[in-house]
Structure formats: C-alpha cells, structure tokens
Amino acid sequence: MEMDIVVPVREGAVNEQLRYALRSWAAHLPHGRVWVVGHRPAWADGVQHIPTRQTGTKYQNTTLAVRAACEHPDVSDRFLLANDDMFVMKPLAEMPVLHRGPVRQVETYYEARASGAYLRGMRETRALLAELGHPDPLSYELHVPMPVDKAGMLRALDIGRHLDVVHKRSLYGNLAELGGREIRDVKVLHRAPRGYSAQDVFLSTMPDSFTAGHVGAHIRRTFAERGPYESRRR
Template sequence: MALDIVVPVREGAVNEQLRYALRSWAAHLPHGQVWVVGYRPAWAVGVQHLPTRQRGTKHENTTLAVRAACQHPDVSSRFLLANDDMFVMRPVDEMPVLHRGPVRNVETYYAARAAGDYLRGMRETRDLLAELGHRDPLSYELHVPMPVDKAGMLDALDAARHLDAVHKRTLYGNLAQLGGAEIRDVKIMRRSPGGFSEDDVFLSTMPDCFAAGHVGAHIRRTFAEPGPYETRRA
C-alpha cells in the first residue's frame, strides 16, 4: 500500500514551490493521499487538509504539524514526511531512507556558519540522543521526503517535549534505527548555475533561487503542465 505524504505548510496564499512540489510528487513519487498540514492555499485541490495553529516559531509550528498528522486516524500508519520545497525530479519505485552522515560532521559544517537556532537545535537533539544511548547519531536533516512510522515519531516527539527547536527527523531516524544510505543534501542555495545536475533525482530550493535561479527554471521546465493537485486557473 502506497504511503500518504504529509507536508507542513506555512501561511501564505502564494506558494509556487508547493505547487511544483505537488506536480513532482504526482508525476514521480508513488503515494496515497497528500495531507497539507497547517495552511492550504486556495488553489490546492484534491489534497486532504489538516489545519493547525501557527503562532510559534518555525520549529514549533512544524513540530505541531507533524504531531497532528501522527495523531490523525486517517493518515496512513506509515507516511512520507516532506517539505513544500522538496522536488522528486525522476521516477522512483518507492522512497528510500536517506541520511546526511554523522551529526558531528554536519555540526562542524554549520558551526562555521553561525546557524543560530538551527545549530542550537542540532546540538540539543544530539545531546538528547546521547542520553538515550545513541553516542554517534546520524543526521536525517535532508531536504528529501522521509518515511515515517506514526507511533515511532510520536515517541520521538514525546521524548523531546522540552526542546523548542528539536531536529525531528534526526531524533526519529536514530531512535527508530532507520539506517539508510548517505547522500549530500540536495538544497540549492544560489541563483547561479552549478550545484545540481539535470540528472538529479531529488532537488530542493530556497524561495529566491526557485523564483529567479537556474535550478528554479529547470524545475519549472520539468513540470510545466498543471498536476492533479491544483486548480487550472490559479
């Protein structure tokens, strides 16, 4: 049985990255229902909508959204957790489990860039995992969909109730002992060419480089036709 897709969505009527992410999933990623959790743009049709309040930080809002999806009886017991800026560029038979390598290596990368709450959350999640017996955890903070078991994710979120910037994917992936294959992160941060290949299976973008960069143009060319999850006049 194909897994549902759960995608937390921030408030905002214009979300072109979501539009093209939905087109890419419809074309290339086998799935059941799509659950938009949080805000559903008026143009998004054929998706299930699970409203949530968005009054906290980005981390708190997405944690609330993931918890709501895990607690909803109609969401499949295993689902794919995605963001609205994750694109599946080529067909896959099923979504593999992927990770970014050891947290210690990812932490070194971000520590050189003064990453604020993100780095703090990484370190707090790492420390919690160490307390729970995972001394050298893997990072699952990739910009690709992630297979998730509802019960396991709820256990992970319960263990991190005291953290306001928990790295949910990393906490869950290690507690569930998912393993998986290591890849580099696929997030493209710049407008200029380079950093990606037109043969890449997965891509992710920042709003700016999606709107005005080479990677955004590539994604829009690939999925030029409207998909089943949008009104034709949007």
C-alpha cells in the first residue's frame, strides 16, 4: 500500500506554491491519497481534507495539523509529511529518508544568521533528545517530504508537548532511529539563479523566490500542465 501525503496548509492563502507542489507530487512521488490539513484552497480538488482551528503560532498550528493527521483513522499508518512549498523535480521509486546532519551543526548555521523562536526550539528539542539518550541527534528539518509512522509521531508529539516550538521532525526521526542519508537543505531563498540546479531532485522556495525568482520560473515551467488535484475551474 502506498503512503498517503499529509500537508499542513495555513488559512487564507490562494497558495500557488501548493498548486505546483501537488503537480510535482502527482508526477514524481508515488503515493496514495493527499490529505490537506487546515485550510483547503477553493481550487484544490481530489484531495482529502482535515479542517483544524489555526489559533496558535505557526509552529503550534502545524503541530496540531500533524497530530490531527496521525489521529485520523483514514490516513495511512505510514505517510509522507510534506509542506506546501516542497517540490519533487525528478521521478522517484519511493521517498528516501533524508536528514541534514547533526543538530549541533545546524544550530551553528542559524546562530550566525538569526535568533528567535525557531532557534530556541531547535536547542530545546536537542536538549530533550539528549535527556532521552540521544546526545548528538540528527536534524530532520529539511524541506523535503519525510516518511512518518503515525504511532511513532504521536509518541514524539506527546513527549515534546511541553515545548512551544518543538522540532517535531527531528524529535520523531531520532526517537524512531530513522537514520537516512545526509543532504544539504534545498530551500532557495533568493530571486537570483543560485542555490539550485536543473539536476536537483528536490526544491523548496520562499513565497518571493517562487513568485519573482529564477527558481520559481523553473518550477512553473517544469509543471506547466494542470494536475489531478486541481478543479477544472480556476
């Protein structure tokens, strides 16, 4: 049985990134059903929908969405957790398990560039994993789909419930001892034609780099045809 895809979606967006992400998954990523959790854009068709209340921070809202998918009886027991800005650019036989290397190295990267809730959540998640017997955990906070087991993710969410910015992918991935292959993160932040190549299997964008950047034009050219998850009406 092929794994379903679960994608949390924020409220109130037309979300052209999601449109093209769905096209890319339909073309290149073997899967069962697609579950949109949270907001379903009016144009989205042929997808399953789990509505959620989005009254917290973006981190709390996505955690709620993942929990709702794990608790839904019709979502496959193993599923692919994706974001609405993750694009699969080449055909895959199946989705591999990928990670970003040790969390300590990712922390160093973010310490040189930013601070705030995301970095604090990374540190707190790493500290929690160390308490649980994982002194040098791996980061699974990549912008690529991630294979997830419902029971294992629910256990991770319960363990990390006290963290307001839990890095749930990393918490789950280490507790489940997923292992996997290390890659760089594929998020393209800028409009300029750098940070990616036409040979990349996975890409991810910011709203601006998708709308006005070189990488967004590349993605839209690649998936120019309407996909099976769009209504016939625009």
